Amino acid sequence: MVASGTRQIRPAPVDGFPTPTSDLQTTTENILKARFEYVKASPNDFTADGPVLHRNAHLQFLLRNLIQGFPARYRSQDASQPWLFFWTLQGFSVLGVGMDESTRKRTIETILALQHPFGGFAGGPGQFPHLLPTYASVCALAIVGHPGENGAWDQIDRKKMYNFFMSLKQSDGSFLVSHHAEVDVRGIYCLLAVATMLDILTPELLTGTPEFIASCQTYEGGFGSASFPDWALSNDGSVKDVSAPRPPLGEAHGGYTFCATASWVLLQPYIQTYYPARSLSAPCIDIHGLLRWVTHMQGSAIELGGFKGRTNKLVDGCYSWWVGGCVVLVEGLLGIEKHSGGKEGREGEDSNEHAWGDVDDSLFNREALQEYVLIAGQHAAGGLIDKPPKPADAYHTLYCLSGLSAAQHRVVPIDERKAELLSAWVDAPSDRTKDEATSRLRKRAFVDMLSWVEEEGTVVYVGGAANRLNATHPLLNLTATHVEAMMAHFYGQKTPMRGAGTSA
Amino acid sequence: MSYIEEDEESGPPLYCERPEWADVTPIPQYEGVSSPIAPIFYTPDYKDATDYFRGIVKTGETSERVLELTEDIIRMNPAHYSAWQYRYRTLLALNAPLDAELRLMDDFAVNNLKTYQVWHHRRLLITHLTVSTPGAKPTADPLDTAQAELEFIVHVLDVDTKNYHTWSYRQWLLAHFDDSALWLGELPYVDELLQADVRNNSAWHHRYFVVFGRGSKAQATPAEEAEVLQREIRYVKGKISFAPNNISAWNYLRGILEYSKTPFSSQAVFAESYTVRRAPWDDEDVVDLDNPKPSTDADLPSVSAMDFLAEAYAREGGDSITKAVDLWKALANQHDTMRKKYWEFRIKESLETKSG
Ligand SMILES: [Zn+2]
Numbered sequence: 054m055v056a057s058g059t060r061q062i063r064p065a066p067v068d069g070f071p072t073p074t075s076d077l078q079t080t081t082e083n084i085l086k087a088r089f090e091y092v093k094a095s096p097n098d099f100t101a102d103g104p105v106l107h108r109n110a111h112l113q114f115l116l117r118n119l120i121q122g123f124p125a126r127y128r129s130q131d132a133s134q135p136w137l138f139f140w141t142l143q144g145f146s147v148l149g150v151g152m153d154e155s156t157r158k159r160t161i162e163t164i165l166a167l168q169h170p171f172g173g174f175a176g177g178p179g180q181f182p183h184l185l186p187t188y189a190s191v192c193a194l195a196i197v198g199h200p201g202e203n204g205a206w207d208q209i210d211r212k213k214m215y216n217f218f219m220s221l222k223q224s225d226g227s228f229l230v231s232h233h234a235e236v237d238v239r240g241i242y243c244l245l246a247v248a249t250m251l252d253i254l255t256p257e258l259l260t261g262t263p264e265f266i267a268s269c270q271t272y273e274g275g276f277g278s279a280s281f282p283d284w285a286l287s288n289d290g291s292v293k294d295v296s297a298p299r300p301p302l303g304e305a306h307g308g309y310t311f312c313a314t315a316s317w318v319l320l321q322p323y324i325q326t327y328y329p330a331r332s333l334s335a336p337c338i339d340i341h342g343l344l345r346w347v348t349h350m351q352g353s354a355i356e357l358g359g360f361k362g363r364t365n366k367l368v369d370g371c372y373s374w375w376v377g378g379c380v381v382l383v384e385g386l387l388g389i390e391k392h393s394g395g396k397e398g399r400e401g402e403d404s405n406e407h408a409w410g411d412v413d414d415s416l417f418n419r420e421a422l423q424e425y426v427l428i429a430g431q432h433a434a435g436g437l438i439d440k441p442p443k444p445a446d447a448y449h450t451l452y453c454l455s456g457l458s459a460a461q462h463r464v465v466p467i468d469e470r471k472a473e474l475l476s477a478w479v480d481a482p483s484d485r486t487k488d489e490a491t492s493r494l495r496k497r498a499f500v501d502m503l504s505w506v507e508e509e510g511t512v513v514y515v516g517g518a519a520n521r522l523n524a525t526h527p528l529l530n531l532t533a534t535h536v537e538a539m540m541a542h543f544y545g546q547k548t549p550m551r552g553a554g555t556s557a
Numbered sequence: 558m559s560y561i562e563e564d565e566e567s568g569p570p571l572y573c574e575r576p577e578w579a580d581v582t583p584i585p586q587y588e589g590v591s592s593p594i595a596p597i598f599y600t601p602d603y604k605d606a607t608d609y610f611r612g613i614v615k616t617g618e619t620s621e622r623v624l625e626l627t628e629d630i631i632r633m634n635p636a637h638y639s640a641w642q643y644r645y646r647t648l649l650a651l652n653a654p655l656d657a658e659l660r661l662m663d664d665f666a667v668n669n670l671k672t673y674q675v676w677h678h679r680r681l682l683i684t685h686l687t688v689s690t691p692g693a694k695p696t697a698d699p700l701d702t703a704q705a706e707l708e709f710i711v712h713v714l715d716v717d718t719k720n721y722h723t724w725s726y727r728q729w730l731l732a733h734f735d736d737s738a739l740w741l742g743e744l745p746y747v748d749e750l751l752q753a754d755v756r757n758n759s760a761w762h763h764r765y766f767v768v769f770g771r772g773s774k775a776q777a778t779p780a781e782e783a784e785v786l787q788r789e790i791r792y793v794k795g796k797i798s799f800a801p802n803n804i805s806a807w808n809y810l811r812g813i814l815e816y817s818k819t820p821f822s823s824q825a826v827f828a829e830s831y832t833v834r835r836a837p838w839d840d841e842d843v844v845d846l847d848n849p850k851p852s853t854d855a856d857l858p859s860v861s862a863m864d865f866l867a868e869a870y871a872r873e874g875g876d877s878i879t880k881a882v883d884l885w886k887a888l889a890n891q892h893d894t895m896r897k898k899y900w901e902f903r904i905k906e907s908l909e910t911k912s913g
Contacts, residue, residue: 065802066802066856066859067802067856068799068800068801068802068803068851068852068854068855068856069852069853069854069855069856070755070799070800070852070854072753072754072755072756072757072800073718073753073754073757074754074756074757075756118595119594119595120595122595122596122597122598123595123596123597123598124598125597125598125599125600127597127598128597128599128600128603128633128634129634129635129636130597130636131597131599131603131607131634131636131637132634132636132637132638132639133636134595134597137595137597138594138595141595156594159592159593159594160594162590162591162593163587163590163593163594163595166587166589166590166593175639176638176639177586178586178587178588178590178611179584179586179610179611179614179615179639180637180638180639181638181639181642181643183638231638231642232642233641233642233645233646233681234638234642234674234677235673235677235680271762271765271812272765272769272808272809272811272812272813272815272816273762273808273812277725277762278721278725279725281728281729281732281733281770283732283733284732284735284774296773297772297773297774298770298771298772298773298774300728300732300766300770300771300772301766302725302728302729302732303721303722303724303725303728303762304721304724304758304759304761304762305762306721342815344899345899348896348898348899349804349896351895351896352895353895354894354895358895363719363758363759364758364804364805364808365756365757365758365803365804365805366719366758414898415898416898416899416902417896417898417899418895418896418897418898421895
């Protein structure tokens, strides 16, 4: 199927009033239009089925990086080494390629060298621990590791990691990304993803974090990098005025919006467990404004349906994941809102009825996004890119592929799967030593995360099934196999086969 | 930058060649890992400096030469957050003059705009320089320092008017020092930027931050607040009139109405004239200053205007929902087909709300 057959290619209207922003936009539209025409006329790139994914070229690109290493210009990534590993390994996973035993072993050894004696992982050996490399390291270990000696999973020091997390905590509910470093929602996403996977969530860790995330939403609906806390705090750092403004720092941005939205979803087990119990009113975000913002980031037909990272900026392949992949998270939140009867008491709404009906299909254009990645996102020499004529890099390679995957597969919270997981759940011995709420928190965190599965009969492959990629978890960007295995290990659970049903 | 260029003979001597560093034991990065995966091919000077950095971190030395070493590293790789962290700790340990450090960072900021650490380091320095402790005056006058920073940032934003970190740093400065004199200067600056490029979304966000971000902190009377709101509504409508498809301006209008809980329908008359192709008032001489009409070159109908008007109708509820649905259908099927699914969702949702 080729959606481009009927495309209406219209330049973005300039209203006879060009400015630097519209000039750049026009230039980019011309580049993309030329690229589209070039690809369409090239039999290698475009067959009767549509645009071709050059799977092999990308595998070669990844393999070269993994085995031979990265050229000198990657020095700028010297403090992000685990990201290079994660982008590469997850690239292989999405392409459906596993690692051989010796590569796994080498990778495990390399990543374990980044674990800091005080907990958490660093961007490189001898560097300081930081939330971002911690997420990348744990995700990379989810792919190559396993339980037991030398499997890396049991060599992750969860106690120290928890202490490291707590040492970064700020009184407004946010976290520094590292000591003496900045606060931003990327770090919080990384922390929440890791704490959920490793079963180290506690209420003390999460106090105030939902309020912080909510404060980062801007008037546009997306999220900025952080918010300004001090007006709400007294000198000793305690919260003195919950009603004081905590304005967002920086405009709505695709990367931060993904991180904040995913954080919001990851915080739901905590919000649902602790706010009612403490009779606290849960903070809210404007989900409808967020939905409008993420869907409006999708570029028009002349931009080949790629996603932008900010209003009036240019489309870029990496936002295929950060924003395209975020839409399904917002859909999930709409579902949660529906079940709990909405937040702001919109008119005519009643908690007993399904006010909005099921969100039964994606709210963005899945075909168009696939076209963007396939047509504009592939580099002739292998690897994927922001847009032509940019060079390929490890980062864009993963996020273009993940975005393409998110447009092919619809991975959503499925009630039947949730029921299966709940029914198979066994309280761990450690739960007996914890209070009831903490046990509920970990059970919810486990079940909610693994309830995201592919909805049957909803795949869409632009260019045909030969372009198929593996599905990836919308909250973690790992395949279901890797998430299930790692979480089952840390939570001491056996995950039931899908379709196993619920035992009576 | 190629490998060859970076490896020119004329460079300064390596740390391992300098006698004054002979007492430090360099630590190679993957000690004990036989064959690390996915290695980066470092240039000799970078490898040398970071080996010595690991050596210094291990002994915990904080001395003058650590400043030289960390500067070297962050010049080669401004994203090396550990070098920044260690440098900051060393500056404090040495009681080094932080204003000199700030000046050293000026050029650095302009050349490394996109690095988080550059801006965060400034924030640490500025905070430290202007903090008043009991019984001691701050090293630098807070207001003067903040003013100088704001002026410095203007030059940086000249280079890149949408730089994310620079903008969030500017917003932090305003909130942190929170002085009316500082806030007052911002509006003319934002206006200048919007004159230069009305589609600069960073400037619109900054405008919102400046006008509404302080909220109750601004301590305006209700009458003053109402006046500010009217001023902003007039301003943004004027900007919309000569670029009606500029979504940044429409988002601002929506944002300030939402903030002040003003019904969208209060601007329905204004928006309506942007939702039709041929303007019936073309022949009219009447000028409505409250509701400026689209410029003659405008590409109408404006998708953003249709989106706005539909929202206004939908929120009115009742019979107006039909009018919202008509607009959403036109968006879904004709004017904004990329977002067909979204517009159809809005239709479905509003009809269910209506019948529910
Ligand atoms: Zn990008």
